[in-house]
Amino acid sequence: ILETCMVSKTYQVQNSTIKAVDEVSLSIKAGEFVALVGPSGSGKTTMLAMLAGLLTPSGGSIVINGQPLERMSDSQRTRFRRQNIGFTFQSSNLVPYLSVLENVELMLKVNGRDGRQERQQARDLLVKLGLGDRLNSKPSQLSGGQQQRVAIARSIIHNPDIVLADEPTASLDTERAIQVVSVFAELIHARRLAGVMVTHDLRMCRYVDRVIQMQDGRIRQVLSSRAE
Amino acid sequence: ILETCMVSKTYQVQNSTIKAVDEVSLSIKAGEFVALVGPSGSGKTTMLAMLAGLLTPSGGSIVINGQPLERMSDSQRTRFRRQNIGFTFQSSNLVPYLSVLENVELMLKVNGRDGRQERQQARDLLVKLGLGDRLNSKPSQLSGGQQQRVAIARSIIHNPDIVLADEPTASLDTERAIQVVSVFAELIHARRLAGVMVTHDLRMCRYVDRVIQMQDGRIRQVLSSRAE
Ligand SMILES: Nc1ncnc2c1ncn2[C@@H]1O[C@H](COP(=O)(O)OP(=O)(O)OP(=O)(O)O)[C@@H](O)[C@H]1O
Ligand SMILES: Nc1ncnc2c1ncn2[C@@H]1O[C@H](COP(=O)(O)OP(=O)(O)OP(=O)(O)O)[C@@H](O)[C@H]1O
Ligand SMILES: [Mg+2]
Ligand SMILES: [Mg+2]
Secondary structure, three states, X not given: OEEEEEEEEEEEEOOEEEEEEEEEEEEEOOOEEEEEEOOOOOOHHHHXXXXXXXXXXXXXXXXXXXXXXXXXXXHHHHHHHHHXXXXXXXXOOOOOOXXXXXXXXXXXXXXXXXXXXXXXXXXXXXXXXXXHHHOOOOHHHOOHHHHHHHHHHHHHOOOOOEEEEEOOOOOOOHHHHHHHHHHHHHHHHHHOOEEXXXXXXXXXXXXXXXXXXXXXXXXXXXXXXHHO | OEEEEEEEEEEEEOOEEEEEEEEEEEEEOOOEEEXXXXXXXXXXXXXXXXXXXXXXXXXXXXXXXXXXXXXXXXXXXXXXXXXXXXXXXXXXXXXXXXXXXXXXXXXXXXXXXXOHHHHHHHHHHHHHOOOHHHOOOOHHHOOHHHHHHHHHHHHHOOOOOEEEEEOOOOOOOHHHHHHHHHHHHHHHHHOOOEEEEEOOOHHHHHHOOEEEEEEOOEEEEEEXXXXX
């Protein structure tokens, strides 16, 4: 579903050139859950932002569901992202004046899918993630890990084909982290989505199908956990 | 150095009362490095915010270096915090229009301590944390983990008596995480500071002197790693 070919992102910072991502080619099939790991600064967030269509590559191409992102206009890419991609980034980015439930329902609304059944699914998903008693709270009233869980619910409620998560468990204790990663794995496998999760927590890698290691903007090695 | 007596923080959210912190009493000696662990939502950030003097308790007292925080006026508490406490929170909170080096030097400036020697120390600390080649970059040009490391440098550069860190390694890979926690431990032990680090990463607990577990706003148990 998701394919990149020699994709790069370069920044000019004063006199030097930073190759945040350096000619990366990878492909992720339907139903495949991939962990993207690597040292701080190795290019994981930059990679994810390009896969999400939020950042334009400096070179190479990204094709999702057969559609090349670089050939889309900004508005086409925005619409494509809204319908087909779900993502969470390192900060939870919730709408501060909407409640927990409204933040998740918003994702259904913008996709014209906020019927009663979908809104019940939003509620059920939040209960599953341990937020059932906080549906009407505002983001500022939640702990860091609670905000992260709302962002995660919002990223998958509209059934995107692609799920991209940047360190979704960074603020979670082990029990919650396992639960979140299991919810991702469950959805990805059952609905044949393509999923990429950036994580520093190598214990989470036992729930994925493949681990891609990055270093200095490149892919260093690929490990298939099914082989073990 | 740091003592709390039956300290509590309660929030009213619609019809219910949330006891974020529920009558916690603890004391931390000079030279002691404590890890504060517990599930998402158990009150760790709230506890840290009260220890930092950023949040006023609903009940109980907090005494730092013999001085009770609740008897200070807002401006006294602000000045006390600036001089005696260093902290990093779950988001890095860097000043967006200042460079990496300027963000750290700012902490020296506000304490009237920005002589040439201190500014060299700021530079050395950033080099030690792997940011030597990014001193002139702006926060928006850094990865999540790089921003976190700048925030960590800023929290210790002015030699505070108390160091409080809320998940300082959440965005860091294992190697960087160990380095950061070692820098904290080194400083705390050498300079007889009191340090509290909130973490979800239980592997980091081998670098601390004591582990305090919270649950539902209370202390559940205290483990002394030296006993093992
Ligand atoms: N301003 C607020 N209004 C209402 N409830 C709040 C507020 N701030 C925090 N809380 C609640 O207090 C409880 C403790 O929050 P806290 O942020 O201290 O948790 P935490 O242990 O840091 O969690 P995490 O590991 O997820 O960061 C949570 O249930 C949270 O929702
Ligand atoms: N806007 C920018 N301008 C300049 N350099 C940038 C910019 N954005 C990212 N970089 C650099 O690109 C490199 C990769 O950054 P990226 O955020 O992808 O790393 P990461 O792997 O997500 O790291 P972390 O684990 O710390 O979150 C870093 O060296 C970073 O400083
Ligand atoms: Mg990142
Ligand atoms: Mg917290």
